Amino acid sequence: xxxxxxxxxxxxxxxxxxxxxxxxxxxxxxxxxxxxxxxxxxxxxxxxxxxxxxxxxxxxxxxxxxxxxxxxxxxxxxxxxxxxxxxxxxxxxxxxxxxxxxxxxxxxxxxxxxxxxxxxxxxxxxxxxxxxxxxxxxxxxxxxxxxxxxxxxxxxxxxxxxxxxxxxxxxxxxxxxxxxxxxxxxxxxxxxxxxxxxxxxxxxxxxxxxxxxxxxxxxxxxxxxxxxxxxxxxxxxxxxxxxxxxxxxxxxxxxxxxxxxxxxxxxxxxxxxxxxxxxxxxxxxxxx
Numbered sequence: 001x002x003x004x005x006x007x008x009x010x011x012x013x014x015x016x017x018x019x020x021x022x023x024x025x026x027x028x029x030x031x032x033x034x035x036x037x038x039x040x041x042x043x044x045x046x047x048x049x050x051x052x053x054x055x056x057x058x059x060x061x062x063x064x065x066x067x068x069x070x071x072x073x074x075x076x077x078x079x080x081x082x083x084x085x086x087x088x089x090x091x092x093x094x095x096x097x098x099x100x101x102x103x104x105x106x107x108x109x110x111x112x113x114x115x116x117x118x119x120x121x122x123x124x125x126x127x128x129x130x131x132x133x134x135x136x137x138x139x140x141x142x143x144x145x146x147x148x149x150x151x152x153x154x155x156x157x158x159x160x161x162x163x164x165x166x167x168x169x170x171x172x173x174x175x176x177x178x179x180x181x182x183x184x185x186x187x188x189x190x191x192x193x194x195x196x197x198x199x200x201x202x203x204x205x206x207x208x209x210x211x212x213x214x215x216x217x218x219x220x221x222x223x224x225x226x227x228x229x230x231x232x233x234x235x236x237x238x239x240x241x242x243x244x245x246x247x248x249x250x251x252x253x254x255x256x257x258x259x260x261x262x263x264x265x266x267x268x269x270x271x272x273x274x275x276x277x278x279x280x281x282x283x284x285x286x287x288x
Contacts, residue, residue: 002145008070009077009149013229016070024066028059038062038275045197046270060271064113064225071229072116076149080124087114087121087223087231094219094235095126095176104174104216106207108238108254110182110262111274113223113231119178121233123153130155130176133163171214178221181207181258184281192252193288194259197266200284207254208243215241218254220261225272236261 008016027033038061042054049057075083089095098105105128109115122130132150134157137143150157155176158166167177184202185191191202211218220236238257266273 001139002141005073005076005142005145008073009075011074013071013074016074017067017228020066020070023069024063027066028062034276034278037278041275041279042270044199045266047198057270058275061273061275064271065274065276067228068114068116071114075114075117075120076146078120080153083117083121083124086229087117087125087233089121089125090232090234092125094217094237095128098217098240099126099128099174102174103241104214105176106211106214106216106218107176107178107221107235108181108207108218108258109178109221110265111180111277112182112262112265113225113272115180115223117231118221118223118233119150119155119157120153122176122178123155126176128174128176130178131158131166132178133158133160133180135160167210167213177210177214177216179207181255182262182279183277184279187282192255193284194256196259196263199280201259201280202282202284203252203255203259205252205255207258208239208252211239211241211254212243217241220258222261222265223272225269 028035035058039054039058042057042061046054046057095105107118107122107130109118119130119132130153132155134146136159137146147157158177181204183204185204190205192205193200193202195201207218210216217237218239220238222234222236224232224234226232238254238261244253
């Protein structure tokens with residue numbers, strides 16, 4: 001498997017896009033992977049659109065996902081210059097100000113456009129180590145390859161189970177911490193409930209406590225697809241010290257801000273969100 005991944009990383013991107021079309025055709029047309037779920041979620045999110053418009057969103061979301069898969073494989077072997085040419089940060093001064101003030105940065109990103117390139121391009125662009133929290137893969141050889149590939153520009157992938165330890169051990173050194181924040185908490189986890197795309201939606205909480213512990217600037221990170229294989233990235237400040245919240249009790253100002261920015265991004269370009277992710281797994285309890 002490692003040999004295959006290394007071979008894909010050395011394959012020209014135009015050729016990989018041809019492989020991506022095969023992945024799309026199998027997933028969308030043959031296996032119909034989660035087609036019913038995705039179509040239902042898109043219909044509830046965009047009731048004002050016609051059936052044909054919603055079907056186009058569903059189809060294009062699978063095409064975009066196939067592109068992201070092969071782009072990620074290519075990105076694991078790409079040079080810093082190649083990544084900087086394909087991922088342009090519109091307002092890097094937001095990061096530069098935090099670094100100058102010796103603040104860490106918590107970057108909250110959704111599964112939007114090419115989230116895999118964010119860590120790589122960010123590490124190749126900014127003079128700040130960028131670490132990303134990730135879920136350990138079951139296949140150790142693949143997990144090790146991905147850790148090595150994602151660490152090439154100074155960042156370090158952090159296993160979810162090691163996050164608290166890593167956070168405490170590095171608290172005195174300004175760093176960037178990237179979290180994919182649109183995943184669904186387990187039923188028994190603490191969570192923040194809000195409305196997203198006409199539905200009650202649960203988000204992980206804890207960003208406020210992490211921000212206060214690190215005295216960090218918290219940013220929403222959104223990508224825009226300029227054309228195939230080319231993106232821009234923009235940062236939106238969700239919170240910065242001194243904070244106007246105490247980080248305790250119900251509600252989550254940071255995650256509420258994340259949800260509002262996420263909804264805006266999805267409405268602007270719905271096919272760029274990862275609809276195959278099972279986002280709405282359970283209903284909001286009556287007492288929540």
